[in-house]
Each structure stands twice: as C-alpha cells, then as structure tokens.
Amino acid sequence: MTASQPFIEVRQARKCYGEIEVLKDISLTVDRGQIVAIIGPSGSGKSTLLRAINDLDPLTAGEVWLDGVRVNKTLPHRQYEKHINQMRQHIGMVFQHFNLFPHLTVRDNVTMAPKLLKGISDKEADRLAEEQLAHVGMLERIDYFPSQLSGGQKQRVAIARALAMKPKLMLFDEATSALDPELVEEVNLVMKKLAEEHMTMIIVTHEMDFAASVCDRVIFMDGGVVVEEGPPELVFRNPTQDRTRNFLRKHLEGAK
C-alpha cells in the first residue's frame, strides 16, 4: 500500500456486452470521506460502473482499488471468491428496488449478514440492529416484515442493512427513483446524515438538487465515458461540455 494512493481508484475500466462497449476506458478516484454523484442519461453506463466497483458486473478490463487493495484481483476461481466476498463486506450497496429479504423481519434483514460472516452473538446482533435502525429512524419497525413497510421505509432499512456491515464505502444506485415523490425526502435525509458523518459515497442519481446539495463532486457520464467532472457548482452552473449542457437542459425541462 502506498500512502499516496487514493482511497478508491478505478483504472481504465472497460466493459463489453458482446460487441457493445458499455464502459470505455473510465478512470476515476475518490478520496476517503468524499461524496461523488454520477449523473448521465439512461444507458450511459452509470449502473454498470457502480456495479463494477464491487464486482457485481465484472469488468472486461481495468482495475478497481479500495483502500490499497485491488478489488478485482486476478486469482484462481476459489481464491477469488474468498477474496471478493471479503472485499464486498467493505462495500455497502443500495439498490433502486431495495431488494430487502421478504422472508426475514427488519431485524433479521439487518443482522443476517453480520451474524453469518462476522460470527457475532445474538445479543450483539440485537444491539447492532437497534443501533443501525435507530440511525435511519426505523427502530419502531424492527419486528415488521418488509411487506408491511412503505417504499421509503424499505429503503431506509436497506441502508441500515448495508451499514450494519460497517462498510468503508457506500454505493447508491438510484436509491430514490422507485419511490413515490413524497417518500423521497426521508431517504435523502438519511443519506445527508451519512454525508455529515463523512461516509465515503458514490451516488448514481437523477436528482440534481440533491447531488448539488450533498456531493463534493459530480461526474457526468454519457455513452460509456466520463464527459465532465468537477465540483457541483461548476458542473451544474458552468458546464464546459456541450453534452453536459444538453443533458442538464433536457433534464430541467423534464423535471418541469
């Protein structure tokens, strides 16, 4: 590990689905505690990039590094499985459709992985569940099943579930896109709280206002490349690229 290495680094990432190149030589770095938004039109490769970071969609070429360790190391299959399962414990992920485990209570959704992977006791697990659920304001629903929750509540539980693994990094893939408009704010508030606690986060979003208010940096992707990146006030107010301008204009019109 070199001291100068960034906390997260994606090096020359390429991803192909057959003939189609979805990510074209993408490189980016994120510092510890930084909050980065990825924006861009549909199909530009935002999800693919995010899912490459925890190797859910393996890259065709390129490297992903987290805290001095290569995530997508070249290893024999068995060893790689061990390695990636270990790495994923440090990378929390939140999905558009929550993907809570419907057969488990809220409590068990949060504690299943820590119990299984970290061997914590039932008592510690209960404490962990209470702590994480209180953090997202869902403590009163600890013994509910996911089917008994609203979308916003489900997403908050999903965030608590990811946080319970004590990740070094959180990935959000359109965490509020599937929510009714009136439920978006409660999830945004939780994410803001994480931002204040200096959680490192990469957030794919269509909510420009949220990105502008929470993120340190905005990355605009289009057609599998990073077209423009910089602090939100620059990217949103003074974009240098035509594609960025067009996207933002269309997005503004769409939002009205």
Next chain:
Amino acid sequence: MGLDFSVVPKFFDILLLGAFWTIAITVSSAILSFFGGIVFAVITLYAPWFIRLPFRAFEWLFMGTPLLLQLFLIYFGLVQIGIDLPAFVAGVIGLGLHFAVYNSELIQTAIIAVDRGQMEAARTLGLSRGQALRKVVIPQAVRDVIPPIGNNMIALLKDSALVSVIGVSELTLSAQRAIGRTYRPFEFYIVVAAFYYVINLGMEAVLRRIERRSQLSR
C-alpha cells in the same frame, strides 16, 4: 349377508396401531421428501455435470417407474447386495425419495423464479453463492411452493398404503389382517377409509397453518 360393524371394535386397537404407523411413515417420508427435494433441486440446478448426469438417471428411476416397483427394489432387491433394511426404513426411503423428486421439480421452478435482486443483495453483503442460496434464495423458493408441496404430501399419505406390500403394519395391512380373521372386508375397508379421511383432515389443518404463517413474509 348384511353389514355388521359390531366386529370392528374388537380390532380397534390393531387399527389404531395401524393408524399410528401410517402417520409415522407419512411424517418421516414427508420430512425426507421435503429436505430431499431441496437437495435434489440444488443438485439439478447447480452441481457440476459429473454429479448432475448420474443424478438424472436416478431421478428417472423415481419418476418413470411405479412406486410399487421401487419399494420392491429397495426392500427385496437391496438384500441381494447385502443391504438388509427394516421394512419401515425401506418404506420411508422409497416414499421419501419418490416424492422428493416431485418436490424437487417444484422447488427448482421456484428457485429460478426468485428475483435476481435477492441473490445480488446477498452477494453484495459478502455472502458466498452457497450462503446466499441457503439463507436467502431457497427459503423464499420453499415458501412459494408450500401449497403444491402440501398437495404432494397428501398424495404421499395415500400412497403410504403401498408399503403394506413389504409388510409394514400400517392401516391398510392392519385392515387386511382383521379381514383375514373375520371375512368382513367391506366393514373394515370403510372404517379404514374413515381413518385415512381423519388423518387427511389433520394434515390439511397443519398445512394450512404453515401456509398462513408464511403469508406475512412475502
């Protein structure tokens, strides 16, 4: 000759014992067929080819041949190669594996139907594929097929009468023994039919309870 049910009470304890064995063999086989069904489904979907292919032959044996033949094979056939199973055990293995193959079909379909996001969410937390299957995918798949598995278990109860041919003293064989002593087949078969009916009702009640319990978790 008219019907005369007055001969039945004298054999009631034999019939009760028969009912006990019917329940014992049904419950044991049901448990074997349930867990066997899960294991078979996982083998069919995920095992490497050198396990999967021989397994398919075994599956064909249990799906494509009469259960009666399977019971004969396990009880009388295996003795020849030195495996001498008690009739009860042979019956449980025969019935259990037979219905495990049917349960496996149901569970396979249900595993495939579980939303892909479930596996992804589990893997994202750091679970291995096997752990994700065990903790997340299979429990949901099983929950989804409780009603049709329940139907298989009712069929299993009825087919448990077949183990009378290898000498397990369950209800049907008990009735036959009583008939052998009294020459009153109609009376005893009717009474035994009533026994099966009551056991059936009990099973359905248990299954409904399990179903209801699983309702919340979807």
